[in-house]
Amino acid sequence: MMRTVGYLDKMKPLEDTTSYTSADARLALTDDSGLKSGVSDPAFNIDYADDGKLAPLSKVVHRAALDLFETVTNDYTVGHFFADCINSPREFLSQAATELHIEIDWNDPALNARLVQVRDLIYYPRIAAMYFTDDRGPQYLPLRSPFQYYKIQEGSEAPKRCYFSHGAQTWLESLRDYLLAQSNASVTIAIRTNAGVQVTAGPDGAFIDKDDGQAAERFDLCVVTTHADDARALLRFTAAASSEGLRIQKS
Numbered sequence: 001m002m003r004t005v006g007y008l009d010k011m012k013p014l015e016d017t018t019s020y021t022s023a024d025a026r027l028a029l030t031d032d033s034g035l036k037s038g039v040s041d042p043a044f045n046i047d048y049a050d051d052g053k054l055a056p057l058s059k060v061v062h063r064a065a066l067d068l069f070e071t072v073t074n075d076y077t078v079g080h081f082f083a084d085c086i087n088s089p090r091e092f093l094s095q096a097a098t099e100l101h102i103e104i105d106w107n108d109p110a111l112n113a114r115l116v117q118v119r120d121l122i123y124y125p126r127i128a129a130m131y132f133t134d135d136r137g138p139q140y141l142p143l144r145s146p147f148q149y150y151k152i153q154e155g156s157e158a159p160k161r162c163y164f165s166h167g168a169q170t171w172l173e174s175l176r177d178y179l180l181a182q183s184n185a186s187v188t189i190a191i192r193t194n195a196g197v198q199v200t201a202g203p204d205g206a207f208i209d210k211d212d213g214q215a216a217e218r219f220d221l222c223v224v225t226t227h228a229d230d231a232r233a234l235l236r237f238t239a240a241a242s243s244e245g246l247r248i249q250k251s
Contacts, residue, residue: 001175002171004178005174005175005178006174006178007171007174007175008162010165010170010174011162011163011164011165012162012163012165013160013161013162014161014162014163046058050110050114050117053108053114054114054117054118056100056102056104057104057111057114057115057118058118058122059100059102060093060096060097060100060102060104061085061093061096061115061118061123062150063096063099063100064085064092064093064095064096065081065143065147066147066150066151067095067096067099068081068143069143069144069147069148069151070144072143072144073142074142074144075142076142076143077139077140077141077142077143078123078124078127078138078139078140078141078142078143078146079139079140080143081143082115082119082123082139085115085119086112086115086116086119089104089106089111089112089115090106094106123138124137124138124139126146127141127146130146130149132145132149169191169193172191173191176189176191192210195210195211195212196210196211197209197210197211197234198234198236199222199224199234199235199236200216200236200237200238201222201235201236201237201238201241201245202237202238202240202241203238203240203241204218204238205218205219205220205221206218206219206220206221206222207219208222232248232249235248
């Protein structure tokens with residue numbers, strides 16, 4: 001829809017950076033590959049860490065997990081995967097290294113410790129920050145959970161990430177203007193902000209109760225674009241739609 005409206009051309013490319021640090025702050029690394037001009041101290045650049053051996057090993061681990069996650073059950077966790085990589089690196093990582101054309105010295109005595117760093121400094125912190133992570137720790141998540149997420153994010157090529165200039169309100173205004181231009185004079189669109197609402201859905205449409213003391217308004221269709229838990233909190237259902245409402249509340 002953003003492409004159809006022409007709004008994507010108004011968005012700015014996202015420049016991001018990722019930082020990793022050990023619990024004792026002894027080691028700090030920064031990945032600035034998403035920046036046009038790096039701003040971090042080169043001494044902390046992940047590409048130079050461990051004489052340049054840590055970053056390529058991380059890429060190999062990432063590819064190995066992407067290759068593996070669709071073939072294992074949910075009982076195979078992130079912790080299991082890293083334990084296998086650390087205990088048998090050549091067996092679990094050589095195919096990924098070949099795919100990426102990255103040379104790994106499998107006889108390097110520091111390889112196992114380097115894999116522990118990849119796990120503890122890079123992947124565990126990243127996975128722990130995901131909204132669906134396991135409260136007990138990232139190691140308990142099924143491997144397929146975070147890496148399916150990575151696969152969707154990354155796709156077959158680097159994603160084009162952008163951000164809103166002057167907030168998402170500008171997108172809503174552009175969408176409003178586009179819809180009005182496609183409609184006749186009988187169509188009006190009002191953007192309301194800072195308004196609490198309650199949606200009651202049923203076979204006859206959706207009724208929107210606002211916190212302004214006015215009567216509920218009926219609409220043929222209501223699209224809720226909040227997070228799922230917020231959507232569930234503001235949705236109600238008529239008696240005729242109670243079974244559907246119960247299904248949604250349980251999901």
